[in-house]
Amino acid sequence: MGKMIYLDNAATTRTAPEVVEAMLPYFTEFYGNASTVYEFGGKSKEAIAKARETIANAIGAKDNEIYFTAGGSESDNWALKATAEAYKSKGKHIITSKIEHHAILHTCQWLEQQGYEVTYLDVDENGLVKLDELKKAIRPDTILISIMFANNEIGTIEPIAEIGKIAKEHDILFHTDAVQAFGQVPINVDEMNIDMLSTSGHKLNGPKGIGFLYIRKGVKIRSFVHGGAQERKRRAGTENVPGIVGFGKAVELAVSTMKERTDKEIELRDYLIDRVLKEVPFTRVNGDRKNRLPNNINFCFQFIEGESLLIMLDMKGICGSSGSACTSGSLDPSHVLLAIGLPHEIAHGSLRLTLGADTTKEDIDYTIDAIKDIVAQLREMSPLYEDYIKKHN
Amino acid sequence: MGKMIYLDNAATTRTAPEVVEAMLPYFTEFYGNASTVYEFGGKSKEAIAKARETIANAIGAKDNEIYFTAGGSESDNWALKATAEAYKSKGKHIITSKIEHHAILHTCQWLEQQGYEVTYLDVDENGLVKLDELKKAIRPDTILISIMFANNEIGTIEPIAEIGKIAKEHDILFHTDAVQAFGQVPINVDEMNIDMLSTSGHKLNGPKGIGFLYIRKGVKIRSFVHGGAQERKRRAGTENVPGIVGFGKAVELAVSTMKERTDKEIELRDYLIDRVLKEVPFTRVNGDRKNRLPNNINFCFQFIEGESLLIMLDMKGICGSSGSACTSGSLDPSHVLLAIGLPHEIAHGSLRLTLGADTTKEDIDYTIDAIKDIVAQLREMSPLYEDYIKKHN
């Protein structure tokens, strides 16, 4: 491979070398099962306890409120399905938004098949959940509100503290999918009145296949994966010690570098957005310009289609995404872009670039030039552009 | 730490250095998300495809019948819950055994709460499922038979081919929890008429936090973890590329070394069992002496309690287990030992030793001597032994 500019950090990140370093001893040296009697297993147990503490501190939680899972999707499934089950005698109504990740949306659809009722809140043109609509949607049988902390496609950060407050006032559980936000923006579960929170290790330079669900003490959630007594009997399965250790290390790094890293990302992000908006016609930015993840850029380029754009960027060594990487197997345009009011043909022309700690000004300049070239080239090829030009000449 | 003789390979194994080696590039070099358009993500996709092929070949399956999960517990939960859901219009009766792992038993209990009916088959004194009882348990509304390939505590290998045949004759799905058997005994899903099969990577010198569920093409199972379109839309979550690659490597090693490794283990296993039976009075072997995992040893030493035994073995550097490691948080004696007919006080005195590829004759001799000493010492301390001796003198 030649030059590579990796701008798909929302899909996954490079595992930090320090993280791998921290994990290594737990593969071949301290490989003991953490749930054993002998001292050797105690090494694993201690390592898990340390990671749990680091992580709990990062979100203002207590150690025993952190439950390790296999990632964001499992955390989301667990949070929704198992609270739905535990609170069904109270009610069967759940509120979420139209721009959640599929791990939430498909879980909600499954819950609907099980007899639950789900309200999918609209968002405004920037992807912000409307608080008054949230309030209106609340019913006596509402048991759960699940709104993502920040959107994975357009980077919009939701008013989580306000939502938490509303949920608390109505005595309704509040879950947030913080898979994209964790490590990028400060989170405090107490101040924000969050009862459950999902994360995934590989989104913040930790390993893939590990995540956690924060569960506030007192929440009567049931198990999702039944079996052994791990994770205080709530999540069965031999503990993924290296994964947990790596996650802990990644969180430690993400927290300690957050301010500096995101300040730099914000600067590069806004520089790229501003230049592309100025230099590429028929372009729009998706997502809120202010309440936005530090590393997220999302455009729609009219008259062209995203996959072609991605392949041509790839030919120049730039890795980006169009809609969520998780759904690239699908042919539908992004449900998020549709929800913020874009027509299908515009939604098809989206490009998401998500920066990382290593992204440089040079990378960004190179990328801007590449975008300009490629968009022009694809428009040259586009019958839609032809029609538009003919109509307006 | 001084000397260590690790004889708890059924709890978890050391990740093989070759496995770690194979994983490493996928953390920091080829860290791309496998579900992306750019070539860089293609590296991850290819690595997954290769692992999937290795694994499919290992059990005589097709590539597209292997679905990666986070481990044995998730595979078991998925297999049971999602077939129960998919086939509920056919019936709501499931057959399993009393000696399954908790990942099966607790899932069955959950299913019972959801309105399913579960028959828990008795086993004989060696832990073998009785085929005539299985046949008798089958009803028109039976949708699934789930019997483990080999038991994790007493090592008994179940008559899987025969069970598969019965299931097939009755047109009932057959799932087997092969977490302990995979890599230790030859498995062929076609010859054995297995429709679904659970495994876990860390039991065969692969990494923790990865497993797979084999699902025969045509089985109408639903998703368990809903979300993105990974694993042919059946199991959501960003692929754990290093985990999958490591699992693939571990399977490759396990398959290629199986004959030699297990021949050696069987010899050491039987040597230890025979000597301990001869040299330590009031001792019994649990599990079938013939249909037995090559690396499994399980004793009950009368008048003493297992945890004390473990701690004292640990003091001599020997790692063993008493009952399943997963349940060591519990105070109940092993449900498996109760199911083979042992009274509680005998069940409490169990010791499981599970050998690995590196176990040597010296380790075994040292362990035998340790057992003899420790059992004598603990009996000296035991009021039960005192009573017995007084009564019989």
Next chain:
Amino acid sequence: MYSEKVMDHFKNPRNMGEIENASGVGTVGNAKCGDIMRIFLDIDDNGIIQDVKFKTFGCGAAVATSSMATELVKGKNVQEALQVTNKAVMEALDGLPPVKVHCSLLAEEAIHAALWDYAEKNGIKIEGLEKPKNDISEGEEEEEY
């Protein structure tokens, strides 16, 4: 994801562009589904396709199938062009991923649409050519999980 042939035709699309005053122009697909193909045919008096151009809005496979389809019909007569199936296009590209098979159907249909336009403009009837659908529904049924 794509074969080398597909990537080659995507990177270096053959016959991209338009033909002014073409003998026939066909546009199929719709922006909603993310694929639109437009084929321009220059057909001489002997019914031979002298030139062909395309414009495509769509994914890599859409571009590559358009490119390959134009190559396959160039120089052929109308009847021969009609025989160029989506299967032929796919084979010439060394295959397509399952989710992209509909692109090849679209390419076949775009040729047919251009031929239909040609026939209409010239008041002739081409044996075996039915009025093309404007839209191609996906061939594949998704499995329900």
Next chain:
Amino acid sequence: MYSEKVMDHFKNPRNMGEIENASGVGTVGNAKCGDIMRIFLDIDDNGIIQDVKFKTFGCGAAVATSSMATELVKGKNVQEALQVTNKAVMEALDGLPPVKVHCSLLAEEAIHAALWDYAEKNGIKIEGLEKPKNDISEGEEEEEY
């Protein structure tokens, strides 16, 4: 899992053994639950515990609490011995894991049982001593998930 103190008392149990013709012997727990403790007391005419021994079938914590309990009552008089609570045993051991708290209850109960036996044998009544239960049900309720 265990504190150093617990491990020390497990590895080097104090007062392990039996006393022939003891002034009082108490056995509590049952094999079903995996813990049995037997305490032997040698009490002199002044009601002072001159010697104490134990035998225990059970886990590490069961052995350590037995050992510690015997240490705590040794040399005390009957009334003082009665004041040795499970909490005192636990504290002396620098704590126990939650699942093992019942072991300390068992140790307390074993002392009481031996004292009861002593009282019965001598036809006396010890102020504040109730007939010990033979069995200790677990103090903890398991959370239902």
